Amino acid sequence: MRNKVSLKDIAQKVGVSTAAVSYALNKGKEGKVSDEMAAKIRAAAKELNYQPNQIAKSLKMGRTNTLGLILADVSNPFFSSIARVIEDEAKEHGYTVIFGSSDEKPERSWDLINVLLNRQVDGVIIVPSESSEEQILYLKEQKVPFVLIDRYFPEIPSSFVALDNHRAAYEAVMHLARMGRRRIGMLAYKTNLYHMQERKRGYQEALLDVGLTMSKNWLKEVKYGDIKNGVKNAIDGMLSNGEPIDALFFATNTLAINGLKYIDKLKLKVPDDLAIVSFDEGEAFDFYYCPLTYVRQPVYEIGKGAVQLLLDQIESSNGRIGQIQFDPELIIRKSSGA
Amino acid sequence: MRNKVSLKDIAQKVGVSTAAVSYALNKGKEGKVSDEMAAKIRAAAKELNYQPNQIAKSLKMGRTNTLGLILADVSNPFFSSIARVIEDEAKEHGYTVIFGSSDEKPERSWDLINVLLNRQVDGVIIVPSESSEEQILYLKEQKVPFVLIDRYFPEIPSSFVALDNHRAAYEAVMHLARMGRRRIGMLAYKTNLYHMQERKRGYQEALLDVGLTMSKNWLKEVKYGDIKNGVKNAIDGMLSNGEPIDALFFATNTLAINGLKYIDKLKLKVPDDLAIVSFDEGEAFDFYYCPLTYVRQPVYEIGKGAVQLLLDQIESSNGRIGQIQFDPELIIRKSSGA
DNA sequence: TATAAATAGTTAATCGTTTAAAATACGATT
């Protein structure tokens, strides 16, 4: 149907072997073929609009110049921003990206890994979902180059690019404390993933360090699959008791967006009734009537770092692992009562 | 380094030819191989954790079960939402997606098309950028199955999935007029792309139909490459003159977000000083102090429709074109003065 | 002049599949 032009066609037209064509087109310099012959071949290639069949090339060469990218969800701006950076950085080095969204489900993530490996990607960048440890171990065992981003498993040595989540949460909460808040709540996801554990640990440690004793229902967790309802119940819980919170720290942008919508519905005023700090950024945070204080993640650096670590592994093919941890940046605006 | 297990290994282990293995694994039913042999082979395959090499398969079969996706920019939520839908829908049918962002630049789009075709994708879904007509014609000439989304070229017959942009703009502006606005401006992109032309035409026609004569500087266009500054100047222009606008229609979400930030800086109050309607949706629109009235695009239906049209072309391999045009939905909220 | 070295090009194997065609086995039919 299409792309009929192959090495053979050029060879035929010029009257040489396909090998000559291949040499001429690939190693222009290295004197495998005379200059005039090379010129003739290149002219013919151009005339026929020859485009090499990467599939054939990949099969022979054992590399596809393709990277796999497994995100939690492309439609989440945080991840799609990273995807864009990764795309650009990969292209810069001659790589194409195949992607997929795991939806935080390990089965989907397994599926994606298999699809990507069957397609012989040269390496993978993964936002690992909960309970995907065995998948990561499998990748190691199979010696597939990979880099984890956003999260990682501390007990499994591997390359990763992430934020110092503990510190990020610690500083966010410290900031709220410094603003005079004393009953600080945190809304997180119910998951064992390390990044979330670290954020919770940071929160708790900060409270401890400023001498505040945390009430049981200040730290609530909602399930990824039931965000809207979960957020509502969680916030109700934080407010209902004898010690209603006067500040709330959201562990992700999605939680913040859902949470703030509910807080508005309750007619609570930010920051007077409730001070807010969130993770991640977003246009929505700028547009909120009281601009949000948030923990900024260096999206560009994360994406770029991930690609670099990955290409490093691929190209040096020693299983050298690299780990990059970024420091958080707290963008302080009105919502935290500053 | 990895994925060492091939048909040959299974064949060796069981003591048959690779052909037998291939038959057993693929056409279980069609009695090419005895049931017991098939069972033995499948057992061995499982034991060795055999994963077929899709690259080799693709080369032989002439199809990759891969779709190419060219967006203007994955990091734009409108496009990333579509990407997610396309991903899911493609997966549903056994296809994987390779993507790229054109950044509205025809050179980048050419690049991407070549990359995708060299990788032998079975078809492409494209958000075409300005001046990419020749690329589309090339795809037709090469008989590459493709579907355009969001925009299309009316003079080039092709499959597409889009919104009735004329009607969308017409209704948006009509709504503003009905709300009593008389000096309605529109902020658009400077581009010949049909969807934008249609949006402008809808705007102008609506003004005409309600008997308003448009002032020259009510309709402003900004360049994609210079949004921030362009928006600022455009809005200044709309306000400065003897006839400052009392309503503004934004042609895209990005324009709206930038525009509203500037409008806030000017301390204009929405909707009293200025009524607003925008295209597309976004969390940001919900969070604006005065929730935005907007033209909703059926993202899910667009993505799903595109994949279906494309698979149709691929699988029936007659160049049958399909065109889907959705009706807009105006979500009316406070910003338009309702 | 004989021979080595450099140059230019070809042959053929290979990557991991699929699949048409040929080969083999084996029981049934005459």
Added chain:
DNA sequence: AATCGTATTTTAAACGATTAACTATTTATA
């Protein structure tokens, strides 16, 4: 026993590239 038919399995070519190894030709060297 010869023949046929059916079921099963193997052979080998093909997809489109790359590349080691070989051949043939020219040029340089002793």
